[in-house]
Amino acid sequence: MSGQPGSDPVTCDVVVVGGGPAGVAGALTAARRGLRVVLLDSGARLGGQYFRHPAVAVRPGTAGFDRFVRQARALDRQARVLLRHQVWAVSRDDDLVVHCLAPGGGAVTVRCRGLLIATGAHDRALPFPGWDLPGVLTAGGAQALLKGDGVVAGRRIVVAGTGPFLLPVGAGLAGAGARVLGVFEAGGGLGLARHPLPALARAGEAAGYALALARHRVPYRTRRAVVAAHGERELEAVTVARLDRDWNVLATRRIACDTLAVGYGFVPQIDLGVQLGCDTRADVDGSPVLAVDGAQRTSVEGVWAAGEPTGVGGWRLAELEGRIAGLAIAAHAAPDAPAAGRVTEALIRRRGRLRAFGRALQEAYPVRPGWRGWLRDDTLVCRCEEVPLGRIREALRLGATDARSVKLLARPGMGWCQGRVCGYAVARLAGEPPGPPRRPVVQPVSLGTLAEPPHPLSWKDLP
Amino acid sequence: MSDAFQITVDGRPVPVTRGQTIGAALHAAGVRSWRTTRLGGRPRGLFCGIGICFDCLVSVNGRPPERACLLDARPGDEVTTS
Ligand SMILES: Cc1cc2nc3c(=O)[nH]c(=O)nc-3n(C[C@H](O)[C@@H](O)[C@H](O)COP(=O)(O)OP(=O)(O)OC[C@H]3O[C@@H](n4cnc5c(N)ncnc54)[C@H](O)[C@@H]3O)c2cc1C
Ligand code: FES
Numbered sequence: 001m002s003g004q005p006g007s008d009p010v011t012c013d014v015v016v017v018g019g020g021p022a023g024v025a026g027a028l029t030a031a032r033r034g035l036r037v038v039l040l041d042s043g044a045r046l047g048g049q050y051f052r053h054p055a056v057a058v059r060p061g062t063a064g065f066d067r068f069v070r071q072a073r074a075l076d077r078q079a080r081v082l083l084r085h086q087v088w089a090v091s092r093d094d095d096l097v098v099h100c101l102a103p104g105g106g107a108v109t110v111r112c113r114g115l116l117i118a119t120g121a122h123d124r125a126l127p128f129p130g131w132d133l134p135g136v137l138t139a140g141g142a143q144a145l146l147k148g149d150g151v152v153a154g155r156r157i158v159v160a161g162t163g164p165f166l167l168p169v170g171a172g173l174a175g176a177g178a179r180v181l182g183v184f185e186a187g188g189g190l191g192l193a194r195h196p197l198p199a200l201a202r203a204g205e206a207a208g209y210a211l212a213l214a215r216h217r218v219p220y221r222t223r224r225a226v227v228a229a230h231g232e233r234e235l236e237a238v239t240v241a242r243l244d245r246d247w248n249v250l251a252t253r254r255i256a257c258d259t260l261a262v263g264y265g266f267v268p269q270i271d272l273g274v275q276l277g278c279d280t281r282a283d284v285d286g287s288p289v290l291a292v293d294g295a296q297r298t299s300v301e302g303v304w305a306a307g308e309p310t311g312v313g314g315w316r317l318a319e320l321e322g323r324i325a326g327l328a329i330a331a332h333a334a335p336d337a338p339a340a341g342r343v344t345e346a347l348i349r350r351r352g353r354l355r356a357f358g359r360a361l362q363e364a365y366p367v368r369p370g371w372r373g374w375l376r377d378d379t380l381v382c383r384c385e386e387v388p389l390g391r392i393r394e395a396l397r398l399g400a401t402d403a404r405s406v407k408l409l410a411r412p413g414m415g416w417c418q419g420r421v422c423g424y425a426v427a428r429l430a431g432e433p434p435g436p437p438r439r440p441v442v443q444p445v446s447l448g449t450l451a452e453p454p455h456p457l458s459w460k461d462l463p
Numbered sequence: 464m465s466d467a468f469q470i471t472v473d474g475r476p477v478p479v480t481r482g483q484t485i486g487a488a489l490h491a492a493g494v495r496s497w498r499t500t501r502l503g504g505r506p507r508g509l510f511c512g513i514g515i516c517f518d519c520l521v522s523v524n525g526r527p528p529e530r531a532c533l534l535d536a537r538p539g540d541e542v543t544t545s
Pocket of ligand 2: 510
């Protein structure tokens with residue numbers, strides 16, 4: 001720790017970006033070993049996606065929640081937790097400099113020697129006719145409303161997409177009183193039999209959700225997808241199709257509903273790592289993720305990553321990776337410290353098992369190419385810039401050969417969300433896997449904010 | 464702050480439980496869209512729910528647009544839709 005007590009800028013040992021399972025575990029582990037830790041999260045409460053909870057005291061049924069609350073309380077005492085802080089960039093001089101927007105829009109910078117990227121993931125969306133009608137939500141969005149705000153997304157709800165996440169979403173909505181008209185899994189269902197070891201450990205969880213669905217008489221159907229949404233100003237009905245194994249439509253029927261929760265897996269948020277030049281690798285599904293070594297270290301000195309940004313694997317893996325990163329960062333900061341509290345073989349083995357399980361799940365629920373056939377020429381692919389498929393096809397006809405040139409010609413992904421929502425679809429339509437996202441500014445910053453000198457975090461801001 | 468209060472949407476009251484976002488409160492009250500797109504005039508409300516998609520931009524108390532799904536509702540907030 002350098003800098004003088006008072007209001008001089010301070011260089012802390014670690015900044016953790018993200019207060020989900022990975023970030024909280026990493027921050028607490030490092031703080032417990034004496035490091036000065038600052039954790040930043042854009043949300044109003046710690047928890048990230050999995051441990052999201054309402055402000056008014058209730059105990060959600062989330063597995064592991066009580067332990068998480070204890071960790072979060074301990075973290076509050078041992079580190080500086082800055083909520084409602086959106087990190088928009090990380091740069092480097094002698095230190096790493098984390099740039100964020102404080103509530104109210106003021107700019108704050110935090111200097112640090114070590115950075116832990118624990119920014120999680122967001123839902124992967126696929127376009128289809130009508131997917132931009134109000135009432136169509138991502139599966140994670142519906143889950144976030146329920147977990148964080150206590151709001152049931154609708155009365156008559158269809159859940160669709162692919163992946164094991166559809167089960168808790170359907171079960172949660174049905175349990176909260178919604179009429180869930182069906183959970184439509186586009187894939188062939190759990191192909192986990194080939195991975196007996198991890199499957200056994202977690203089959204209980206899936207079985208629990210399946211049981212909950214059955215109790216509420218919610219049909220779970222595989223090889224089915226919502227291929228169109230209908231309505232005048234809001235969602236009124238969806239077309240559910242029976243699919244072949246490549247997701248081409250075999251037959252359709254219409255279901256009246258007011259809400260659709262749809263998601264095709266998750267996209268890791270790696271833009272801060274890409275800004276810093278961290279190496280990426282292709283995950284099982286082709287998505288770029290941050291490459292890390294056994295100690296969760298990226299290719300860039302002083303930068304670690306944990307949780308979904310290193311590959312989608314669920315909250316248990318995220319928490320464990322966070323813990324390993326915290327231990328590794330502490331060992332790096334004090335290489336002569338006692339070996340107790342180092343990354344152990346047991347932790348590494350457990351991480352290996354959880355990663356194998358994560359990979360097996362991703363292999364069991366791939367996105368198949370037939371979804372492209374669900375789109376019409378006038379179907380929006382980019383919701384922000386309102387770019388329909390026809391314009392993307394035109395760009396390809398004009399000679400665009402990759403996602404980048406499609407973007408330059410037809411402008412998908414050039415709007416507010418910077419291609420987070422349509423990036424996967426645009427890349428696949430251009431015939432390539434999605435590339436690492438290049439976003440010099442991760443969160444929108446006003447010119448007024450940029451013009452003002454940022455407030456550097458100083459000694460008196462720390463515990 | 465009490466656990467239940469109100470905000471208004473174009474002058475109409477909408478109930479809020481403390482800690483709810485503006486987006487969640489509007490959605491729960493059946494207000495599912497609060498802006499239209501620039502080109503096609505398409506209605507937009509919540510989509511991703513976690514600050515990724517920017518569909519839910521909203522103007523509160525006359526401020527420039529912010530993401531409704533990230534913004535905590537405060538007693539007396541005035542939301543204007545376009
Ligand atoms: C919407 C959504 C809902 C989900 N719900 C569930 C669920 O109910 N059950 C389940 O098993 N899995 C769920 N998941 C899957 C999720 O990925 C979990 O596996 C788990 O939460 C991952 O933990 P994590 O720590 O890696 O990331 P997260 O829990 O996603 O935490 C990342 C944190 O980083 C913050 N962050 C990201 N970027 C920035 C930035 N630039 N500045 C500041 N803060 C930033 C975010 O606000 C977030 O709090 C959900 C995923 C999504 C996208
Ligand atoms: S709903 Fe996507 S940013 Fe708010």
